[in-house]
Amino acid sequence: MADNNKKEIKKHYITRSESRKIAKENSRAIAGFEKQKKRKVRPEEYVTQMKDDKNIVEFEDLHTYFFSDSGTVKAVNGVTFSVPAGSTVGVVGESGCGKSVTSLSLMQLVQAPSGQIVSGSIRFRADMFKLDEKGKKIPVYEKYTDENGEEKIKLDEKGKPVIRKNGLGGNMYEMERQVVDIAKMPTEAMRSIRGREVAMIFQEPMTSLNPVFTIGNQLDEVGRLHIEGISKHQVKARSIEMLQLVGIADPEGVYKKYPHELSGGMRQRVMIAIALLCNPKLIVADEPTTALDVTIQAQILDLLRDIKGKINGSIMLITHDLGVVAEMADYVVVMYAGRVIEMGTAEDIFDNPLHPYTIGLQKSKPTVDKEADSLYCIPGFVPNPINMPNYCYFRDRCEKCMEKCSGEYPGLIKVSDTHSVSCYLYEGEEVKNG
């Protein structure tokens, strides 16, 4: 008993020498990762190939850790899933299970310096600018055929070649469709993807807009940054067009307003407008409706669905609300304590949930058709993510826990073409197909 107590104490408190050791190791690790993010690399180092060409994003064995003073927090611990082009993927799980960190990793926005992508890869298919030997973008010039039938570059009055305009009114450059590994990309290169190819909508519309700049200023900023050569007038027109697209009734008026003059729902619409401005291929929506009241939630979700069709992009929707996922998602990824425990199409997960955690989540959702005195709740809490043991993290809360569960962490088992689960209950039910 006494021995047991000692162990218990050791688990919760760290001695001074231990804490010093942790701090030392942390600062070394962080320095290494920060250096890697700042280094200058040639694009070849982070350009890769997709495993499946249908996907727009593939996460593979992603590890994102927080080097905290009390130890390394493995917030994302080996996550593998993909987002097929043109689809909506819902990522669900309790608070603190790594959903947001996964999405922030995709944007390289994990709170540095303590938070770092440690290993794994995030492959993203992006339209990258083609660069010449000097590392400059190659413009596409306006051409015409003269009377001799020869193709010539059009010149303006000053004799300079005229650059062709793209659909958004900016200069056209030679583009190249590349698959880049965001986990290996330096921050410098990542910047041209952020806001242009992937855009993010955050959880808190109330605090996500800068309070001292007008809505117009914050929208125009994105246009001016990513659409090179666009005129002031065109930027404004584009911003107002976006405000209109997200269903703001008085776009010209809102353009001139400050964020505090708008309601939460309006601000979230503005956030969506900012995200849409450069026609991104992927929108990452991190709990976009959590902070809004129910009627506005429905409107925002409708808007997101609408827009996905309009820009022909994909959405990665992070939420803890199963109702939202059921309504929106084509594919569902269930996360628990930094790992994917079950994934499949929305039908798979809702009609045939396999993992005891997913089943528990489903049961704890309020329904109208069943009469119940109190809502089901999964016993216990998400475990402390520091020094996690190597067995199923859900073991201590699981109703169907078996002897085998004390063994190694179960791998993902494919129970159908689209549906996989990481639980010993389904060992042997694997489908094997090429």
Place this chain on the structure above:
Amino acid sequence: MAKYIIKRILLALLVLFGVSIILYFLLRMMPINYVMEKFLPQINQGNMTWEDLGRIMKLYGFDLVMFKDENGTMLGEVNNSFGSIFTGYWQWLWNFIRGDMGQSFKYNEPVNEIIASKMGVSFGISFVSLIFQVIIAIPLGIKCACNQYGKFDYITTVLFMTLTAFPSFFLGNMVIKWFAEDLGWFPSGRLDSGLGLTGIAGFGDMIWHLILPMFVLTILSIGSLMRYTRTNTLEVLNADYIRTARAKGLSEGKVVYKHVFRNTLIPLVTVLASTLPMLFGGAMITETIFNIDGIGKVAYDALKEGDIPLAMCYNMFIAMLTVIGTLLADLMYAVVDPRVKLSN
């Protein structure tokens, strides 16, 4: 807006009234009085009687109480009973309202003229040092916040906080010792070399004399402003809208100097507006150490020697500047932060 300002000004008058009562009573209760100190030697030598002094004091508006000690020697002191001070205060207030600030005992000139003539130099020194403070401390603070707990952060913080911790008389004297006496680069005080230089040469000469005091004033205040900037920048750096700015793809420089800085500016403006009294009020200790004939030194002498009208006027001047400074800070808030609307 106009309504707000008028309301604030009326409130300020009330504050100044209260301040003037406290100031007058405090100054009168000081154990020193310029007139008395001036004539005491003559009484001690026997050239003058206490009765004579009493009549003179009456001219200056004081009551002299005479009494005998146990040896039977005649002694006198200023009547500091509540009633006497109160009458003195009424008189001062009545004159003040009519625009008569009184005559300095020491200089025999109207005090407002004295203050006006000495303010220029003090304002010049403080203003230049404030500009240097701002252009050094704010960028340093921002840089420290961006490299929180890095080498740069630790080094600058330790260095400037150490300098701030020095008392001004200590740093002033050390600077005089090193740069004026040992190295001989700069003069140790005063405003000019006394060569009667005019024009550009005269101006250059004055600047040369003022470099050390300005240096001391700047160095002493960088630390606190830098720390203040650092704390505020850190707070803003963790805000959600900074993450949004990064998610847009903005460069780190743009994020920091546009999105972060504009928000850091909000609390900074208040601090800067409240330095207004310091700007005009002079640096009492620094001016004294460098023997600069500015308003700070004049006020210091007036307090030391019991020149009550001058000390009173100086302190009221500072009080007024403080009140104006806070009003200005509130108005500036509305300018830099669109969320603040000034209304009643």
